[in-house]
Amino acid sequence: MALIEIEGLEKAFGRHRVLRGIHLAIEAGSSVVLFGPNGAGKTTLLRILATLSRPTAGHVRVAGVEIRANPEGIRQYLGLVSHAPLLYDDLSAWENLRFYARLYGVERPEARIQELLERVGLWPRRKDLVRTFSRGMVQRLAIARALLHNPPILLLDDPDTGLDPQAAEMMTALLREVGGSARTVLMTTHHLERGLALADRVLILAGGRLVFDADAATVSYNDLRPLYDRYVGGA
């Protein structure tokens, strides 16, 4: 059984249909990268999975459980990293993670926070306010925040937005490390090369529909680029 199952998912904001009948099954431990232009519905799909948005129609199940039936329980399974870091500028790195550890009821929070801050290379800056961090450091801290409760599913919504190439490379390496085989990752990005480096399955979403679905091992950047341009152009 797939860890995430999506059947006939639709989402509309008023008359505007953002998602149009999405069917998708994601196996546990896989890394799925979702490409698509702005307005394709990538963020909306992730927000529905994260229980931040209510579907208009269709079913979404995580570990066999309908997310609308037990949203609190589902949220324990999820970590979300988006282009907004979900952090507080007026709190230090340590205080931010301490706050989220309380929200998630993390056991032995001090040890877990130290472990994650060391992993993302921010332990020496733990007492500094987040407002003093660079964009790259903020995103690394956002990854630590999303991993605090050790979620089996990691949702990444354009996590490399606004990063310079060096910071983006560092982010890719970090995501590869934290993804691992035990965690299921669903990531959206515009950056084909970076996405392919992380993916073992590639999807393209255009006009609210899944228009391409392939094993990443069978797709190279040179194959994907014209396909992406065609779908995006036709979206």
Added chain:
Amino acid sequence: MKRYLRVIAAVWWKDVRVELRSKDIFTGMAVFAALALLILNFAFELRVPDKRMVVPGVLWVTVAFASVLGLGRAFISEKDRGSLAGLLLAPVDRSAVYFGKMLANLVFILVVELFILPLTVLFFNVSLISLPLLLVILLGTIGLAVVGTIFSALTVNTRAREVLLPILLFPIILPVLVSGIRMTIGLLEGDPLSKLGNWLQLLIIFDILYLAIAFLTFDYVVEE
């Protein structure tokens, strides 16, 4: 239940901590309240034979107007920095987030009232320090925080949110203002609180009713 209470405490602690560092909400509310009291002091001095007569109205209107400034920030600041989703991802019933935010707002308004009360005494030469009056102010403030927090969440995704919040909020909190003003008039005239039982009941029922409404509706209010 333990986790639910822990989330309430965490959200409250975070809001208070952020406010202690930034002082954004308190500074705006306190400066506004001081200016409102100063202007009203001069305005009534010209036409009213005894300024003490207008103190109940001045006090409650100043508190209500100053509160709106802070209440609006409760969710606008979360939305603007993109951290609202972080709160809503907590694996508990989302009403815990509401209660944490509401309690933080309650503290902010009470702190501003600690600043307003001495200023009112100074400008209007009237004694406001009595236990029954402080109880009435506390109950009224709870009503403002309860309704203001849910409406702040309701309006945060709208375009004209700063304008919409007071337009929606003031008609709803009318019972708080009317009962608060009535009881303040009575207490300043020397009536015992027991004589003002109907107004007190109205205030308590209002607080409980809107607390229940907020508890039941918050999840729908914040979800897209």
